[in-house]
Amino acid sequence: MPRAIRGVLVECDPSIKSIIMKIDSEDHAFVVEDLDDGTLVIKENMLSILKMRLDEALKETQQPPSDSGSD
Amino acid sequence: MSLPSLSSREYLERLPGTTFRRLYQQPSTALAIFRRMLPHLAKTFAMALLYMTKPLPLADLDLWVRPGSKRQRDEALSLLNRLHMVTITAPSRDDPQAVSLTKAFSSSLRLALTGGGDHQSFGVPANDLETANVDVQFLDDFARAQWEGILHYIVSNVGDGMRQAGEGPTAGVKQLLEAGHMVTRQKRSGGGITQAGFSFLLQEVNAQVWTLLLLWIENAEKMGMDSVEVLSFLFMLGSLELGRAYSTTILTASQKEMLTHLVDFGLAYIPPSTPNQFFPTRLATTLTSDASALRSVAAGFDNALSAGAGTAGFIIIETNYRLYAYTSSPLQIAVLSLFTKLTTRYPNMVSGRITRESIYRAISHGITSEQVISYLSTHAHPQLLKVATAKGAPVLPPTVVDQIRLWQIENERMKATPGFLFKDFESQKEYDGCVKYADEIGVLVWKNDGKRMFFVNRMEQLRDYIKSRKVK
Numbered sequence: 052m053p054r055a056i057r058g059v060l061v062e063c064d065p066s067i068k069s070i071i072m073k074i075d076s077e078d079h080a081f082v083v084e085d086l087d088d089g090t091l092v093i094k095e096n097m098l099s100i101l102k103m104r105l106d107e108a109l110k111e112t113q114q115p116p117s118d119s120g121s122d
Numbered sequence: 123m124s125l126p127s128l129s130s131r132e133y134l135e136r137l138p139g140t141t142f143r144r145l146y147q148q149p150s151t152a153l154a155i156f157r158r159m160l161p162h163l164a165k166t167f168a169m170a171l172l173y174m175t176k177p178l179p180l181a182d183l184d185l186w187v188r189p190g191s192k193r194q195r196d197e198a199l200s201l202l203n204r205l206h207m208v209t210i211t212a213p214s215r216d217d218p219q220a221v222s223l224t225k226a227f228s229s230s231l232r233l234a235l236t237g238g239g240d241h242q243s244f245g246v247p248a249n250d251l252e253t254a255n256v257d258v259q260f261l262d263d264f265a266r267a268q269w270e271g272i273l274h275y276i277v278s279n280v281g282d283g284m285r286q287a288g289e290g291p292t293a294g295v296k297q298l299l300e301a302g303h304m305v306t307r308q309k310r311s312g313g314g315i316t317q318a319g320f321s322f323l324l325q326e327v328n329a330q331v332w333t334l335l336l337l338w339i340e341n342a343e344k345m346g347m348d349s350v351e352v353l354s355f356l357f358m359l360g361s362l363e364l365g366r367a368y369s370t371t372i373l374t375a376s377q378k379e380m381l382t383h384l385v386d387f388g389l390a391y392i393p394p395s396t397p398n399q400f401f402p403t404r405l406a407t408t409l410t411s412d413a414s415a416l417r418s419v420a421a422g423f424d425n426a427l428s429a430g431a432g433t434a435g436f437i438i439i440e441t442n443y444r445l446y447a448y449t450s451s452p453l454q455i456a457v458l459s460l461f462t463k464l465t466t467r468y469p470n471m472v473s474g475r476i477t478r479e480s481i482y483r484a485i486s487h488g489i490t491s492e493q494v495i496s497y498l499s500t501h502a503h504p505q506l507l508k509v510a511t512a513k514g515a516p517v518l519p520p521t522v523v524d525q526i527r528l529w530q531i532e533n534e535r536m537k538a539t540p541g542f543l544f545k546d547f548e549s550q551k552e553y554d555g556c557v558k559y560a561d562e563i564g565v566l567v568w569k570n571d572g573k574r575m576f577f578v579n580r581m582e583q584l585r586d587y588i589k590s591r592k593v594k
Contacts, residue, residue: 052546052548052592053544053545053546053547053548053552053553053556053588054544054545054546055542055543055544055581055585056542056543056544056545057541057542058540058541058542058543059538059539059540059541060538060539060540060541060543060567060568060577061536061537061538062536062537062538062539062568063535063536063537064535067535067536071536083543084543084545084575086568086570086573086575087570090568092543092577095540098538098540102536105535105536109535
C-alpha cells in the first residue's frame with residue numbers, strides 16, 4: 052500500500068538546496084524527504100521559517116551590487 | 123479564465139454538498155455558477171446531460187471526446203463533480219460507471235434556460251409608479267465614488283501625508299478590510315497596508331469586488347448569517363439589469379441586511395425617496411458574467427474609473443530606469459510608490475527611478491514582476507505608444523522590462539507547492555497506474571520514476587482511485 056505524506060514540495064537550485072540542508076542539519080526540523088539535487092519535501096508549517104532562515108543565510112554570503120547613477 | 127473566477131471557484135469548492143443542494147434550488151444560482159465557473163468543455167457536458175433521463179455510461183461520454191483530449195475531459199468531469207453538478211456512480215464489477223446531473227442542479231438550470239416556474243429568483247422589478255429618477259450615468263458615478271473611496275482608504279494607509287480626514291468608506295468596510303488583513307492599524311514599519319492589500323490594489327475591478335465579497339461572506343458566517351442566502355443573493359444580483367429598479371419585498375431578512383452592506387461597497391443603490399427599491403450598479407451586474415463579456419464591461423468601467431483621475435496613459439519610462447508620471451491623483455501616486463523610488467513631486471507630475479531595491483520591496487509585498495510590467499504598459503503615456511508604433515518597437519524599453527524580470531528571478535530562490543508525497547509503492551505497475559491517473563486529472567507536480575515517488579497538489583480523487591484499485 053503506498054503512503055501519502057503531507058508537505059510542501061520545494062524546487063530550487065542545487066546551491067540553494069545545499070544551504071537548506073545545512074540549515075536543516077542543525078535540528079532536522081524542516082526536511083521530510085530529500086528527493087534529488089533540486090527538489091525536497093519540507094514540513095508544511097515550517098515553510099515561512101525556512102524562507103526567513105534562507106534569506107538570512109543568503110545575506111551573509113551575498114553582497115548586493117550598489118545602484119549606479121544618481122537620482 | 124481570469125483570476126476572479128479562480129478565487130471564487132476555490133471558495134465554492136470548499137462548501138459542503140448540502141450547501142450546494144440548497145444553492146441549486148435557485149435557478150439564478152445554478153445559471154450563474156454554470157456560466158461563470160465552468161470551462162467550455164464542462165459546459166458542453168452539462169448541456170448534453172441536461173435532458174437525459176437516465177445516467178450516461180462514462181464509456182459513451184468518452185466517445186464525444188477525442189482520444190488525445192482525455193486530460194481535458196477528466197479535468198472537466200472532476201470540476202463538475204467538485205461543484206456537485208454531476209454524480210458519478212462508484213466503479214463496481216457489475217455496472218459500468220455512469221454520470222448524471224444532480225437533480226437540483228438540472229431542474230434549476232432547465233428552469234433558468236427555458237423559463238417557467240414561480241421562483242422569483244431573477245429578482246422582481248419594482249412596479250411602483252413613483253420610481254426614483256436614477257439613470258445609468260448616476261449609478262456608475264455612485265459605484266465609482268464608493269469603490270474609489272475604498273481603494274483610497276487602502277492606499278492612504280501607505281503615506282501619512284495623503285490622509286484625508288472625514289472621507290473614505292464606512293466603519294463596517296474599514297473593519298472588513300482589517301479583518302481581511304488588507305490593512306492593519308499597527309503603525310510600525312511605515313504604514314498599515316499589507317501584502318494582501320498590495321496585490322488587491324493591482325487586481326482588475328471585478329477581481330477586487332469578488333475578493334471583498336468573499337471576505338464579507340466569511341465574516342457574515344461568523345455573524346450568524348446563512349451563507350446560502352447570501353450567496354444566492356449575490357448570484358441573483360449578477361442576473362439583474364443595469365438601470366432598473368428592483369423590489370426589496372421578496373428578500374429575506376438577512377438579504378435585506380446584506381443590501382445595506384452592498385450599498386457601502388457601491389454594488390447597489392437605494393434611493394432615499396423609495397427605500398423599498400434598489401438599483402444594482404455595474405459592479406453588481408457584471409459579477410457573474412462570462413469571462414469574455416466581462417472584459418468589455420469591466421473595461422468600460424475601468425475607463426470610467428480613470429476618467430475621474432485624468433487621462434488613461436500617464437507614465438513615461440526611459441531606458442535608464444527613470445520614470446515620469448503625469449498625474450496628481452493620490453491613488454495613482456500611491457500605487458506607483460509601491461514599486462518605484464519616487465524622488466520629486468511637482469503639481470502635475472511625479473518623477474523617480476525603478477531600482478533594484480524598489481522592485482525587491484514590491485516583490486516582498488507579494489507583487490510580481492509581471493504585475494508591475496503590465497501596470498506600466500497599460501498606463502503608458504500616449505507619447506510612448508506613438509513612438510512604439512512608429513518604430514514597430516515594444517512600448518516599454520526592453521532593457522527595463524528584462525531587468526525587472528531578472529530582479530524577480532534573483533529573489534525567487536525556491537518554488538514551494540503544498541500537497542502530498544506518495545511513496546512506497548509495491549510494484550512498478552501500481553506506481554505507473556497511479557502516476558498516469560494523477561497526470562490525467564491534472565494534479566501531478568513532480569515525479570521520479572527511479573525512486574517510485576510522486577508529488578500531487580490534491581489527493582482526494584487519487585485516494586479514491588487507489589482504493590478502487592485495491593477492490594479489483
